[in-house]
Amino acid sequence: MRLPQADSSWVGSLFAQAPAFIAIARGPTHVFEHANPRYHQLVGFREIIGKPVAEALPEVVEQGLVKILDEVYASGRAFAADGMRVLLQCDPSAEPVERFVNFVYQPISDGDGSCSGIFCHGVDVTEQVRATEQLRASEARYRALFEEVPTGLYRTTPDGQVIDANRALVTLLGYGDLDAFRAIPLSSIYANLDDRERWRSAMLRDDVVNGFEVELVRSDGTRVWVRNSARVVRDEHGAVLHYEGAVEDITRNKMAERALREREEYFRTLIESGVEMVAVLNGDGTLRYTSGARGGAGGGGAGRWAAAERVRRRPSR
Structure with a gap:
């Protein structure tokens, strides 16, 4: 149904000011009857009024848009698309322009219910789609770095649930995958729960904790020492959103330190329990350590002590 002239003029004015692209095509060949400035801009300001879509925009035929128009016209059912990729030959001497559009083809019914044309309404979302693609690419790069770095990285909630x-x-920590790790409360991985409370208290007080050494329990019950450095992430109101940090495995360091302490204690015990005096000198000849014994079987302990004293007092050359 066509609008009266006065109404047509008013509607045409609205179409011209609309921020969306709008076009009306009539008949089974979809002849352009009307297109607003946004639509003309989209297709490169080509002469399209009075021409069938296939003639005015020949590049869209192979892209299936004319077939969709045919189906809408024949069935009387609308068609909608979000973010559809369309290549438009805006300049015959240049490469087609890639655009992404959200649009609807709405059948126009006459008084008898038959379809006489199609109303097209849509928006160009190319910039939004490209921004989304760039964001996804950036997230993919971040995720690849996050996954491949050899240091353990995490993000957790204040109540002890793993976010990532x-x-x-x-x-x-010996889990098969991230989902299995997420399924446990973080309190279960601490060998000593007091360590977690000390860490949380330091985080809330300082917003950052560096080099916090703690013993954790792996999924199989074995233990591992780690050095945990983390920070608090807050929202604009100061509320804690989550903790994020890095974990370094220092188990070998801890084992080496313990082995050294045990070795030193072993030799100290061995020396202290001996019957002879043992003296350890520094590089400059001064006395560094002596065992408690100054005499023993066969005598001579005092003589050895005196000799050590003479060495200690002798000036270095």
Whole structure:
């Protein structure tokens, strides 16, 4: 149904000011009857009024848009698309322009219910789609770095639930995958729960904790020492959103330190329990350590002590 002239003029004015692209095509060949400035801009300001879509925009035929128009016209059912990729030959001497559009083809019914044309209404969302693609690419790069870095990385809630963790941390703690790690409360991985409370208190007080050494329990019950450095992430009102940090495996360091302490204690015990005096001198000849014994079987202890004293007092050359 066509609008009276006065109404047509008013509607045409609205179409011209609309921020969306709008076009009306009539008949089974979809002849352009009307297109607003946004639509003309979209297709490169080509002469399209009075021409069938296939003639005015020949590049869209192979892209299936004319077939969709045919189906809408024949069935009387609308068609809608979000973010559809369309290549438009706006300049015959240049490469087609890639655009992404949200649009609807709405059948126009006459008084008898038959379809006489199609109303097209849509918006160009190319910039939004490209921004989304760039964001996804950036997230993919971040995720790749997050997963491949050999240091354990994590993000957790204040109440002790895992939001995210990389492969290095999941493997370090002996879990098969991230979902399995997420399924446990963090309190269960601490060998000593007091350590978690000390860490949380320091985080809330300082917003950052560096080099916090703690013993954790792996999924199989074995233990591992780690150095945990983390920070608090807050919202604009100061409320804690989550904790995020890095975990370094220092188990070998701890084992080496313990072995050294045990070795030193062993030799100290061996020396202290001996019957002979033992003296350890520094490089400059001064006395560094002596055992408690100054005499013993066969005598001579005092003589050895005196000799050590003479060495200690002798000036270095």
